[in-house]
Amino acid sequence: MEEQLTxxxxxxxxxxRLAIFMSGSGTNAKKIIERYLQDMGRGFAPFxxxxxxxxxxxxxxxxxxxxxxxxxxxxxxxxxxxxxxFYAKRGAKLADRSIxxxxxxxxxxxxxxxxxxxxxxxxxxxxxxxILCDFFNIVNVHPGDLRVVDENGKRKYFGxxxxxxxxxxxxxxxxxxxxxHLVTSELDGGTLLGISAPQPVPDxxxxxQNRKVLLGEGMNSLKEVMxxxxxxxxxxxxxxxxxFPIYGFAKDCQERLKVHGDWVVFPQVTSWLSxxxxxxxxxxxxxxENKPVPDGVQF
Numbered sequence: 001m002e003e004q005l006t007x008x009x010x011x012x013x014x015x016x017r018l019a020i021f022m023s024g025s026g027t028n029a030k031k032i033i034e035r036y037l038q039d040m041g042r043g044f045a046p047f048x049x050x051x052x053x054x055x056x057x058x059x060x061x062x063x064x065x066x067x068x069x070x071x072x073x074x075x076x077x078x079x080x081x082x083x084x085x086f087y088a089k090r091g092a093k094l095a096d097r098s099i100x101x102x103x104x105x106x107x108x109x110x111x112x113x114x115x116x117x118x119x120x121x122x123x124x125x126x127x128x129x130x131i132l133c134d135f136f137n138i139v140n141v142h143p144g145d146l147r148v149v150d151e152n153g154k155r156k157y158f159g160x161x162x163x164x165x166x167x168x169x170x171x172x173x174x175x176x177x178x179x180x181h182l183v184t185s186e187l188d189g190g191t192l193l194g195i196s197a198p199q200p201v202p203d204x205x206x207x208x209q210n211r212k213v214l215l216g217e218g219m220n221s222l223k224e225v226m227x228x229x230x231x232x233x234x235x236x237x238x239x240x241x242x243x244f245p246i247y248g249f250a251k252d253c254q255e256r257l258k259v260h261g262d263w264v265v266f267p268q269v270t271s272w273l274s275x276x277x278x279x280x281x282x283x284x285x286x287x288x289e290n291k292p293v294p295d296g297v298q299f
Contacts, residue, residue: 032122054079056080101131161254166225
């Protein structure tokens with residue numbers, strides 16, 4: 001018996017109205033916008049970026065929304081809601097999930113006012129609460145292979161920036177991948193929609209039998225390296241890489257994944273979503289063009 005499927009997004013004949021969430025430089029946001037402009041140049045774009053939201057007033061969100069595409073005639077609304085100020089006003093820590101729901105409720109109301117159909121998290125640094133992910137289709141790009149799980153079925157290569165690549169390298173992997181997935185309130189959770197083509201780890205790493213030496217002298221775990229990097233935000237990457245080679249090799253993987261993974265897979269998956277190509281069965285399995293893709297579409 002065939003499983004009953006429900007499209008994640010049902011096309012209406014008009015462009016799907018997309019909100020982009022970002023916290024930093026916005027390189028992934030720009031690639032999504034550029035995909036829209038390319039599609040419009042061909043006559044029709046299945047999605048339209050109508051709003052950029054940022055939690056960080058120091059991000060490049062305003063520049064991207066108001067300046068970078070001015071000559072194209074594209075108008076994008078910009079909304080800024082500084083998350084750290086939001087928490088500080090309430091005397092709460094950033095880990096307080098009840099405050100996060102209050103914060104996300106403001107965004108949910110704003111998105112409804114703008115008639116948003118879907119959200120793309122393009123370098124957004126925060127876990128979203130059910131207030132958002134239970135009411136909007138949200139897709140996220142992640143610099144790691146979320147198909148890989150541990151003995152308990154938990155995804156291994158979660159985390160931000162260079163960390164997923166570092167985990168893969170230390171696990172003995174010779175290739176890294178970008179993942180695009182539906183967003184849930186669990187960090188890097190949700191059904192996979194697309195996996196990038198593999199990117200090889202640096203040649204110097206491949207022959208190593210014991211990759212823990214890459215952690216650096218006196219370091220016994222990746223967490224110790226992560227803690228050091230977090231505590232020294234102004235330290236140059238080159239200096240950190242000399243102390244902890246894993247950092248430099250993982251950063252190299254991250255940068256190549258951005259170009260050959262994120263910038264390829266994320267805009268395409270967003271387009272496929274807007275065209276109604278993705279559906280979900282009652283079992284929670286994902287389908288692409290009515291065919292099951294349990295690990296997403298492989299690029």
